[in-house]
Amino acid sequence: MKLTKDRIVDAGMAVFAESGYQNLSMRQVADRLDAHAGSLYYHVRGKDELLALMADRVCLRAYDAGTAALASLPPAATWQDRVHAQAAALRLSIKEHPGGAQLLAESPGTLSTGALSLMERLLRTLLDAGLPADHCGIAADTLLSHVTGFVLQEENQPAAPPPVTAELYAELCERFPLLMGGSVPRLDQDEKFTRSVDLLCAGFAALT
Numbered sequence: 163m164k165l166t167k168d169r170i171v172d173a174g175m176a177v178f179a180e181s182g183y184q185n186l187s188m189r190q191v192a193d194r195l196d197a198h199a200g201s202l203y204y205h206v207r208g209k210d211e212l213l214a215l216m217a218d219r220v221c222l223r224a225y226d227a228g229t230a231a232l233a234s235l236p237p238a239a240t241w242q243d244r245v246h247a248q249a250a251a252l253r254l255s256i257k258e259h260p261g262g263a264q265l266l267a268e269s270p271g272t273l274s275t276g277a278l279s280l281m282e283r284l285l286r287t288l289l290d291a292g293l294p295a296d297h298c299g300i301a302a303d304t305l306l307s308h309v310t311g312f313v314l315q316e317e318n319q320p321a322a323p324p325p326v327t328a329e330l331y332a333e334l335c336e337r338f339p340l341l342m343g344g345s346v347p348r349l350d351q352d353e354k355f356t357r358s359v360d361l362l363c364a365g366f367a368a369l370t
Contacts, residue, residue, distance in 0.1 A: 167205045179260035221276025224255035241291035242363045263314035292370040
C-alpha cells in the first residue's frame, strides 16, 4: 500500500499504545508499515511532528464527538449541559485511543488545530454563559486539563485493588478516618466524573 501521512499516524498510534510516549521511535513505526525508516521522512519530519499529528487526531475526533453530543441536546439545554456534553465526549474520545491521555498530557505545547478547536468552542460556551472574559481562558483550560488528568488516572488504575489485611485495614481506618470511614462516598468512575464536572461548573457559575 502507498505510504501516506494518515497511514503513518495510524501506525504511530498503534506503536504508541504498545510502547508509550518515550519509547516510540520512527523505526518502530516503519517496521509496523513494513517500510524503510527513511521513507517516512518524506511525509513526517520526525518523531515530534508525528506525536503532534497523533495528538491532533485525538483532539479532532473528540471535537467531532462533541459536535454530535451538542447536537443531541434539547433546545432548552443549559450552558452546564453543554459543558457536560463537551467534557464527556472528550473523555470518551481519549479513552478510545490507548495511551491517549498520556499523549495529550505530554504534548501541551503542540500547536494543534484539534486542541484549538476544543478550546475555542468551550470558550464560546463559557462566554455565552456570562462568565467574565478574563476568567474564561483559565476556566476552559482547567476543564480540559481535568478531563485529560481524569482519564490518565483511569488508564493507570490497577485491574484489581491491592490486597489489604485486616490489621492494615484497621490501621488505615485509624490514620485516615475521613477517607476510610464512609464520609467520602464510593462512586464508580462515570458518576465521579459527572460530579467533578458539576463542581467545576458550580465554580464557574460563581463568577457570573
